[in-house]
Every structure is written in structure tokens, then in C-alpha cells.
Amino acid sequence: MKNEFFSSRFALVVSTLGIAVGTGNIWRFPRIVAQNDGGTFLIPWIVFLFLWSLPLLMAEFAIGKFTRLSPVLAIPKLAGKKFMWMGGFIAFVSTAIMFYYSVVTGWCVNYFFSAVSGNLLSVNDHFKYWATFSNSLLPVLFQIGVMVLGSIIIYRGLVKGIESTSKILVSSLIIIIVILLVRAVTLPNAIKGIEYFFTPNLDKIFDYKIWLSALTQNAWDTGAGWGLIMTYAIYLRKKDDIALNASLIGFGNNSISLIAGIIIFSTTFALSDANPMESLKYSGPANTGMTLIVLPHLFSKLSESFFVNSFFAAMFFLALSMAAFTSLMSMIELTSRSLIDLGLERNKSIIFTAVLGIVFGIPSALSTNFLINQDWVWGIGLILSGAFISFSVIKFGAEKFRVNLILPDSDFQIGKIYNVTIKYLIPVQALALLVWWLYSSVSWDNEWLNPFHSENVGTCLFQWGIIIFMLILLNKFLIRRSKI
């Protein structure tokens, strides 16, 4: 696949949009909006699209196209060999996310099949239904299934695998989302949900927690700073631009989030018996509350017809499965591409990645507590990944990076404001997020340094520390092996 390139701009856009659009848009975004005062959240969320997501997306596109290497080697090529451990950390974080993301993808696929068969909407207690499912072996089977399928697609190569699958899944996803949007906004009382979704509470507009949640959401759902876009950018043709494509992904991704928010808020306000805000804010076990427990219940009340209700429930979970699956594919590609760059043969690296993903995903499939811990540790680790990408650009020289890597072949000009954003604003944002997170974690957990708690500072520092320590130890060995 080393000499393959995207066959068209459309193929490139749908493939990279497939990375960005995932469970973060449909599952996480509406819940975070509800937990952060509805419309108040939307303002900083738009601001951080420009201050965090777009600069990092451009950096990832440019680094991948310039180096033609995965993050593990691309970062040292830009920043210097002694920083190879940073590239290793970026690759490791996305790989660790792949381990549990495959489980979450499996859940979505299971709920899709369950909706198609009619089982999902024929049960009354959806909490019990989730508990029975999550305590069975089904999550393991579905996790293995999606990992095997994802690996087969990556094995088929860029054009026959990634491109053709993304074209079908991302296009279908957009069509389904539009159908769901039309149905949701035409429900009685849907307007109340839309009103809440867009109403800002001006007294809370400067609440730092809302701004930090908006930054975290942008870091999560655009895929900026994960190293995934960087990996797909290896396959950009020489004439492919950076600025326009990166903007397309950022704006496209956040537009899909906005539509998903309107769908969920309209549906919840129209169909919820109890307080709709409580339903929207309900996190539940492993954050499944709104999506896997409340929504199936709401779908069962959509109309008098069981068939129609099952149809829309199936559409929703199909969209969610497709969004999750295309993101999972990019994680498999990143891990296997990193192994290729470190000297492993392509076929072996894909098989190794599949086996690794299945084996290390099993603990998350068997225990939601383990999954919560991994989601916490590596989800926050993404902020470090973003900071490392920004660091490598600074080390390379922000102006040199803009002029030599972004501007050539770009379809529109990026001014010197880019240098300020990547040199100062991204590091400041990363630092602010980490400090806030440290401060708030210390205040809610007396044993904040205990490494064996599922969601605290200690467990992050412990697991990041082990990985960074090992990567620094292996730095010289990896440089020799990769021959950069």
C-alpha cells in the first residue's frame, strides 16, 4: 500500500471524514451539550473549532503528506530523533483507544441487529436489557467481529478497502442522518428541544467549565491530534491541498454533530415522559445512559406502529455503527502502519494489529469498569498527543512549516495567524485543560494519586508514566530499527 494514493478528492474527503465522524458526534456531543447549559455550550464549541481543531487538522495533513510516515516516525523527522518517544506516545494512545473503541463499535452493531430483529423495542426495561447484554459474552463476540472485519478492509488496501468502504458508509450515514433529522423535527413538541438546544444562558457564558468542556469535545470529536488524519495523509497525491481539505473535515464534522444534537434534543423533548433534561444528561453505566438506555425507550413511543418504530431505531443504530466503524478502521490503519514503519512486513503487521486489538480489547468487553478506566486514561491522553504535534511543528519552525508544508498546492492561503495559533494558543489550551483537570480531580477525589482508581489523576499518571518511560528507554533502539 506504500505507493497507493487517494484516487480523487471525494475519496480523500469521505475517508478522512469517516475518521472524524464517530461516536463522539452522535453519542457524546448531545449529552455534553445538555450537561453544559444547551446553547451556552455552542458558542465556545464553535470558537475552539478555529482555535484547536482546524490548526491541528492542518498540521496533521501537512505532516503526513510531507513525511509519508506514521506518527511514530513523522514526529522525530520533524522535531528530531530524540523526540521519537512523542511519536510513539501518539501512536500508542490511538492504539489503546482502538482496544476499547472496538468494544463500543460492537455494542452499536449489536443494538442495530437487535433493532432490526424487533427484540430491542419489545423489551420494557432497557436498563435490564443493557445489563444482561453487557454481562454476557456477546460484547466479546461483536468486538472480535468488528476487529476482524476492520482488519480485512485495511488488508484490501487504500482504494479497494478504505476508500470504497468509506464511500458507502459515510454517504449512507449522511443520508440516514438527514432522514432522522426530518423525522425528529416533525415530531410534536420537537421545537421545545430545538429551543433549549440553541438557547444560551448569558449569565454562564464565561463559566470556565463550559469552555473547557467545549475544548475537550472539539479535541474528541474532530479527530484532531489523534495521529489518524496524519496516517491517512500519507496517501495524499502531490497535488492534494492541505488547508481546504482540513477545513472541510472540521466544518463537516461539526455540522454533523450539530444535526445529531438537533435530532436527539427534538426526539427527547417530544417523547420523554419525565423531565427531558434529566434523560439528556443521564450518563448511566459507561456513558451508555442516553444512547443505549433512554433512546430505545423513546423510539418505542415514536408512533403506534411497531414496524415504523423499529425502522427508525434500526436507522439510528446503523448510523452510529457506521460512524464508529469508519473511525475504528483508521485506528487499525494507524497501528499497522506504525508497525510497517518500524520494519514489519505489511501483511504480518495487519494480522498482528488484529490479534493485538482482539486480545487487549477483551478486558474492556468483559468489564465496563475497565473500559471506563481506559476511556478516561487515553481520552485525556489525547490532549498530550495534540500538544506533542504542536511541539513538533514549533521545533520544525512554525513559519517554515506554514510556508513549505501547508501553502504549496493549497487551494487557499493561510496567513501568519496560523503561526500564533500553533505556537501559543494550542500549547496554552492543552496546558489549561490539563491544569483544570488536575485541579478538579483533586477536589472530587481524596485519593487522587491512587493509581488503582478508575477515574482519577493517579491512574493517568501511572499508565502514561509507564508508557512514556518505556518509549524513552526504547528511543535509540527504535531509531536504529526504523533507519530514519
Place this chain on the structure above:
Amino acid sequence: MKVETMVTAIVVSLILFGGLTFIVTLAIKKERNKNNGSTRND
């Protein structure tokens, strides 16, 4: 509907959907120019 609700809805939708439409239109135009250019070169 409150004024601030309408303003937020219009501004947010305009930035995202308007921005997206502008970028897609520009991408199509640039792509067409590039293809025409390469055809002439061929």
C-alpha cells in the same frame, strides 16, 4: 422564541453550514480547474 435563541441558532448554523457550503463550492471549483489544467497539459 427568545431573541438570543434565534440569534444563536442563526449564527451557529450560518458559521457551520454556511462555512461548509462555501468550502465545498470552493473545493469543487478548484478541482474542476485542476482537472481542466491537467487535461490541457496532457
